[in-house]
Amino acid sequence: MATTVYDPFDADFQVDPYPAYQALRDAGPVHLHIGEPEFYALPRFADVWQAARDPATFSSAHGLTFYPDEIATLGLAPTIVMLDPPRHTALRRRISHGFTPKRIVAMEPLIREFVRGRVDAIERRVADGEPVDLHRDFSSPIPTFVLAHLLGVPPADRAKFDPWVTALTRLQDGGFSLDALQADGAVQAVGEMFAYFGDLITVRRGSPGDDLISALTGAEVDGERLTDWDILGFCFVMVAGGNDTTGNLISHGVALLDEYPDQRARLLAEPELLPGAILEFLRMEGSVQALARTTTRAVAIGDTEIPAGRKVMLMYGSANRDEREFGDTADRLDIAREISRHLGFAGGPHLCIGSHLARLQARIAFEELLWRQPAIGVDTAAAARLPSAFTRGWTALPATGIRPTRVSV
Numbered sequence: 001m002a003t004t005v006y007d008p009f010d011a012d013f014q015v016d017p018y019p020a021y022q023a024l025r026d027a028g029p030v031h032l033h034i035g036e037p038e039f040y041a042l043p044r045f046a047d048v049w050q051a052a053r054d055p056a057t058f059s060s061a062h063g064l065t066f067y068p069d070e071i072a073t074l075g076l077a078p079t080i081v082m083l084d085p086p087r088h089t090a091l092r093r094r095i096s097h098g099f100t101p102k103r104i105v106a107m108e109p110l111i112r113e114f115v116r117g118r119v120d121a122i123e124r125r126v127a128d129g130e131p132v133d134l135h136r137d138f139s140s141p142i143p144t145f146v147l148a149h150l151l152g153v154p155p156a157d158r159a160k161f162d163p164w165v166t167a168l169t170r171l172q173d174g175g176f177s178l179d180a181l182q183a184d185g186a187v188q189a190v191g192e193m194f195a196y197f198g199d200l201i202t203v204r205r206g207s208p209g210d211d212l213i214s215a216l217t218g219a220e221v222d223g224e225r226l227t228d229w230d231i232l233g234f235c236f237v238m239v240a241g242g243n244d245t246t247g248n249l250i251s252h253g254v255a256l257l258d259e260y261p262d263q264r265a266r267l268l269a270e271p272e273l274l275p276g277a278i279l280e281f282l283r284m285e286g287s288v289q290a291l292a293r294t295t296t297r298a299v300a301i302g303d304t305e306i307p308a309g310r311k312v313m314l315m316y317g318s319a320n321r322d323e324r325e326f327g328d329t330a331d332r333l334d335i336a337r338e339i340s341r342h343l344g345f346a347g348g349p350h351l352c353i354g355s356h357l358a359r360l361q362a363r364i365a366f367e368e369l370l371w372r373q374p375a376i377g378v379d380t381a382a383a384a385r386l387p388s389a390f391t392r393g394w395t396a397l398p399a400t401g402i403r404p405t406r407v408s409v
């Protein structure tokens with residue numbers, strides 16, 4: 001087993017993890033990260049693919065970060081993403097009964113109208129001589145709007161989402177010291193969010209509307225209904241996992257097209273490549289770079305035996321760049337790449353339930369932005385990365401090349 005030390009908390013690693021991923025993949029299939037916290041890591045595609053499909057060995061029930069007691073520290077009951085089969089299977093079936101493809105497809109006109117408004121807004125900012133931050137002014141507001149609408153949050157309450165999302169992102173990386181999290185206000189923010197959605201669920205049980213929470217309160221499979229906690233936990237995972245991930249997919253897509261002008265020209269000439277290009281953006285720059293499992297038994301990978309009860313990182317971001325799976329061009333953007341399988345939305349029983357919604361939002365974002373502003377780019381030298389070992393994203397991303405008025409191509 002390789003014990004190559006890489007430091008997931010190192011700022012340089014977080015800005016550009018890809019050289020370290022390559023070194024880890026080449027050194028071997030299993031790495032033991034020595035130090036605090038100690039964990040194993042799987043950097044190669046085939047091993048991550050396999051582990052994600054084996055929840056009996058690689059359990060989600062002890063949390064998804066390096067830290068041993070994250071669920072207990074926060075005093076939370078486990079949400080869908082932290083359950084193993086068979087409980088997970090039963091809950092996911094009931095949720096899927098309310099969170100249907102029909103409900104997602106029906107949102108397209110509304111999302112398009114919102115996105116057009118954002119493009120108008122950034123064009124106006126440019127016309128007024130104001131700077132545009134692509135992430136803040138365009139990518140990030142789209143999923144916040146979509147999730148708030150989907151969940152039936154009244155427009156006046158939508159501003160509450162942003163501090164919650166920031167707090168939830170910090171929970172992953174905050175080290176799980178309860179004192180630190182309390183000082184940070186993260187625990188309080190999560191408490192507020194749970195109280196808010198708890199009240200909303202009670203209201204919708206009394207008078208159902210046209211929203212997802214109402215649909216979930218009525219969802220029934222084999223005579224079993226979702227409890228308030230099941231719905232609350234699902235709202236939590238949606239807000240924590242469906243917001244910044246989607247915004248960062250859109251921002252990364254623009255940044256990648258700026259970095260690869262030949263690919264941008266090809267996409268503008270062949271718009272039918274867009275759905276595949278979105279998967280390729282996610283393969284190159286996954287919003288979720290890694291999440292952990294805990295071994296339920298000793299398991300051998302290559303010539304290493306990982307003991308029972310150990311944290312194992314599934315390195316999705318590294319796996320998606322593995323040349324053993326994607327060939328010599330694994331490190332290059334190719335919007336026409338034939339991708340038969342990838343780990344941008346994980347895989348196995350926890351395969352992202354919101355992947356269709358995320359892809360719909362990204363498709364509409366590019367259809368409205370790129371063809372109206374074909375020269376849009378980003379100033380990566382002035383940009384700031386989200387400091388995170390798990391999530392790849394931006395906190396600032398100045399936009400370039402926007403013309404103040406519409407252009408036609």
Ligand code: HEM
Pocket residue numbers: 060064080081082092234237238241242243245246249286287288291344345346347349350351352353354355357358
């Ligand atoms: C580009 C955007 C997105 C990315 C990259 C992403 C990524 C992921 C990943 C990697 C997982 C698996 C977690 C694990 O391995 O333990 C996951 C699960 C999940 N995602 Fe997403 N996600 C995105 C958007 C969304 C959206 C928009 C929603 C909701 C509307 C959502 C809801 C969920 C839920 C509920 C789960 C848990 C599924 C389960 O445990 O069965 N995600 N997502």
